[in-house]
Amino acid sequence: MFKNIVSNLVSLLKYLVRWMLVTTPVAVAIGSMVAFFLWLLSWAIHFRFAHTWLLYLLPAAGAVIHLLYKWYGASAERGNNLIIDEIHQPGAGVPKRMAPLILITTVITHLFGGSAGREGTAVQIGGSLANWFGSLFKLDGGDKKVILTAGVAAGFGAVFGTPLTGTIFALEVIAIGRIPYRSFFACLVAGYVGDITVSLWGIHHTLYHIDIVNTGQTFYGIHLPLGLWLLGKVVVASAVFGGVSYAFARAVHMVKNFSLKWIKITWVIPIIGGLVIITLTYILGKPDYLSLGVDAEYPGAVTIVSAFQHAGADAFSWLWKLIYTAITLGTGFKGGEVTPLFYIGSTLGNSLAELMNAPVGLFAALGFIAVFAGATNTPIACTLMGIELFGGEYAIFFAIACFTAYFFSGDGGIYLAQKTALSKTELAKTKYLKRMFGKYRL
Known part of the structure; x- marks a missing residue:
């Protein structure tokens, strides 16, 4: 032995x-x-x-x-x-x-x-x-x-x-x-x-800051570490994050498929995509939705960093970034999807926080990681990203947001080659859940 x-x-x-x-x-x-x-x-x-x-x-x-x-x-x-x-x-x-x-x-x-x-x-x-x-x-x-x-x-x-x-x-x-x-x-x-x-090599990454939030609540004389009202707002917002993840993945694939079907000369596709981006920028009158969206082109520009502050994003900044990115990637330009997902998530979190009277910085951070989690089907990694980027104080909220968005984002994602070992719909039909809730119809 x-x-x-x-x-x-x-x-x-x-x-x-x-x-x-x-x-x-x-x-x-x-x-x-x-x-x-x-x-x-x-x-x-x-x-x-x-x-x-x-x-x-x-x-x-x-x-x-x-x-x-x-x-x-x-x-x-x-x-x-x-x-x-x-x-x-x-x-x-x-x-x-x-x-x-x-x-x-x-x-x-x-x-x-x-x-x-x-x-x-x-x-x-x-x-x-x-x-x-x-x-x-x-x-x-x-x-x-x-x-x-x-x-x-x-x-x-x-x-x-x-x-x-x-x-x-x-x-x-x-x-x-x-x-x-x-x-x-x-x-x-x-x-x-x-x-x-x-x-x-001397390369530095962007730092993000969340203002301190009191997440506890006193309930009938008992102190709860997680306020039930705030927790409810987080779950509702995270379901929205998951829906937007699904919309983003569908939009990119849809633009690509539509372009290939209706534009037979393939080198014309990115030309049309570029013209659409220029037209949208001219109509909106600002360049906030171009490129990465991390650094501000001018004072007051909507960026990922500004989304962590009150009034740091417009109500539909997330939607415009989704449209811009779907057109860019769907018509053949190169890069990645994740930083635009950060932008979409953080600005959406900002808008939802203003609407729901919730902490702006916290909701921007939740959107930052949760939209990414839903689009890539990687909730564990995104929970850890929240901890690495924003600190561990709100780890439970990060996990709730990422897994909720994951379940509300459908079975697909932005990576078509990603296999499905256990789909989200199949998870509700496993023998473990049947054993636990056997008398109910699942």
């Missing part, structure tokens, strides 16, 4: 050391490239702020992006979905050109004002580099899945400064209702090493 215990400990130690040695250089490379991407992205956004006329070149930029992927993209056009498919079932692999191609085209999108994010770029950088290292290290099929998942964790953790979120996101996004623990350690190492690497 003693020999078996020692043997198991030695095997476990070898496993941990092996994956630490394999994952660390991969995560350093991914973190370095993500740092370069974030620096270049910041430059592009602020350059457009200083040269607003660049927006009028957005249609031409879209055509260039389309041609780059047509000539050099190959399977890289499928983006995050290709990486998820490769994790499910390794096949042709992730092309090396994916990383530089998505970096360049994302920067082009933001330089000319397209409404997109950065998570998709970081994840594709992570997947592409991880696949290349996997071939370099001659990993077999099972280990290739692990290193690809770790690449996603490194990219996500590095781009947002949330290493633990990146770890769980990479595991949770693969299949709804299932987490592959085999990849956990490699993802954990990758997430933290990627984040540290970005910090060592």
Whole structure:
């Protein structure tokens, strides 16, 4: 028995050391490239702020992006979905050109004002580099899945400064209702090493602040740590967040399908998309819904940061950002969906807080993570993101918001390659619930 215990400990130690040695250089490379991407992205956004006329070149930029992927993209056009498919079932692999191609085209999108994010770029950088290292290290099929998942964790953790979120996101996004623990350690190492690497390059992430809120309540002389009235408002708002998550995913897919069906010359699609964005901006009279929406182009602009303050968003800022992003991504521009989801969620949270007389900062934070949770079907990762970004004081509200939005967002999501191990509707029919509530019809 003693020999078996020692043997198991030695095997476990070898496993941990092996994956630490394999994952660390991969995560350093991914973190370095993500740092370069974030620096270049910041430059592009602020350059457009200083040269607003660049927006009028957005249609031409879209055509260039389309041609780059047509000539050099190959399977890289499928983006995050290709990486998820490769994790499910390794096949042709992730092309090396994916990383530089998505970096360049994302920067082009933001330089000319397209409404997109950065998570998709970081994840594709992570997947592409991880696949290349996997071939370099001659990993077999099972280990290739692990290193690809770790690449996603490194990219996500590095781009947002949330290493633990990146770890769980990479595991949770693969299949709804299932987490592959085999990849956990490699993802954990990758997430933290990627984040540290970005910090060592001198890249800083946006900080968010929530004003202190008294969440307790005295009920018939008994002090409750969670006020029932505030809790009810959080649940109602979170159901709305889930509905908007569903609307966002549907809108992006709908714009893409509609464009491909009715516009036969494919390079014209991004040109029309760019023209629509320009027209909307002219009609609205402000550029608040272009690009990332993190930094303010002018004093008083609606941004993710401003959404944490009273009167920091218009009543329908979230809807306009949803429309802008659906048109941008649906017509072929590149980037990610997550930062626009942060914008949509935080501004929607701001509007709901004003409507429901609730704490603005707290509801902006809940919307920030909950709309993301519903759209990607990753409630655990998004709960952890709330803790990493906003602190642990409101962790219970973060969990309630993310899981409520998750259940109200439907069975689909923004990633078509995401499998369903246990659907949300099937969950209500499991033998465990039947055993618990057997006398009721479920």
